[in-house]
Amino acid sequence: xxxxxxxxxxxxxxxxxxxxLLLAFGTAACAQPLQTTAFxxxxxxxxxxxxxxxxxxxxxxxxxxxxxxTFYFKDPAARGGVREVVVSRGSVDSVRTPLRGYAGxxxxxxxxxxxxxxxxxxxxxxxxRQASAARIGFHWIDYRLRANPDGxxxxxLALIDRMGVNVGELExxxxxxxxxxxxxxxxxxxxxxxxxxDEDDDYSQRPPVGGLIGxxxxxxxxxxxxxxxxxxxxxxxxxxxxxxxxxxxxxxxxQTDEAIDFD
Numbered sequence: 001x002x003x004x005x006x007x008x009x010x011x012x013x014x015x016x017x018x019x020x021l022l023l024a025f026g027t028a029a030c031a032q033p034l035q036t037t038a039f040x041x042x043x044x045x046x047x048x049x050x051x052x053x054x055x056x057x058x059x060x061x062x063x064x065x066x067x068x069x070t071f072y073f074k075d076p077a078a079r080g081g082v083r084e085v086v087v088s089r090g091s092v093d094s095v096r097t098p099l100r101g102y103a104g105x106x107x108x109x110x111x112x113x114x115x116x117x118x119x120x121x122x123x124x125x126x127x128x129r130q131a132s133a134a135r136i137g138f139h140w141i142d143y144r145l146r147a148n149p150d151g152x153x154x155x156x157l158a159l160i161d162r163m164g165v166n167v168g169e170l171e172x173x174x175x176x177x178x179x180x181x182x183x184x185x186x187x188x189x190x191x192x193x194x195x196x197x198d199e200d201d202d203y204s205q206r207p208p209v210g211g212l213i214g215x216x217x218x219x220x221x222x223x224x225x226x227x228x229x230x231x232x233x234x235x236x237x238x239x240x241x242x243x244x245x246x247x248x249x250x251x252x253x254x255q256t257d258e259a260i261d262f263d
Contacts, residue, residue, distance in 0.1 A: 053110030081106030
């Protein structure tokens with residue numbers, strides 16, 4: 001009897017270790033999105049617009065880098081004067097010559113490519129440090145690179161929080177990494193008193209933390225609760241398959257509650 005109990009306990013331990021390792025590998029794989037920086041994507045975009053002057057680079061929802069980069073080149077042969085090239089995960093996804101909404105772009109100064117020294121990943125690092133110093137939390141960055149009248153490139157970054165609100169904007173030279181002033185206030189949405197009452201955590205009582213971590217901190221509270229439940233359920237499911245018992249996870253708690261006799 002004692003040997004069977006030890007064998008069962010040994011099986012449980014091995015099952016738990018296997019489930020945890022499997023979950024860890026799966027989480028690591030999912031946490032590696034195929035992203036590339038703007039200048040690396042530019043090499044692919046230039047093949048679709050050889051010899052054309054670059055006017056603007058745009059990338060949305062970068063945390064830290066967007067999955068898609070959009071490049072605008074001057075194209076005198078196009079009716080709208082602009083060729084749009086979208087690079088997704090390092091490869092050209094689409095090429096088109098839009099007719100509407102880009103009338104003024106063809107007359108904008110071209111970017112001096114030899115001055116592109118600070119890629120989007122370095123721009124993110126600078127913006128994150130600036131936001132941390134200013135105690136502005138954000139969830140992702142919308143990137144835009146354009147040229148000043150003299151052709152010198154500049155990054156214009158919009159810091160967006162997890163609700164999609166622009167909480168700050170920053171200009172960074174893509175030539176030397178210098179910052180043009182401080183973070184300008186974004187367009188925050190007003191928060192009503194009723195919204196504050198609905199919060200289950202008093203975030204206002206916590207010391208403000210800036211940068212990507214600042215916004216993720218509050219989001220992490222909610223995610224942490226959900227992830228802990230997912231992990232426990234995954235381990236509990238593996239335990240039930242191999243041992244026929246489930247003592248871990250929400251179902252285990254439910255079974256325990258149902259076993260309680262209040263008579």
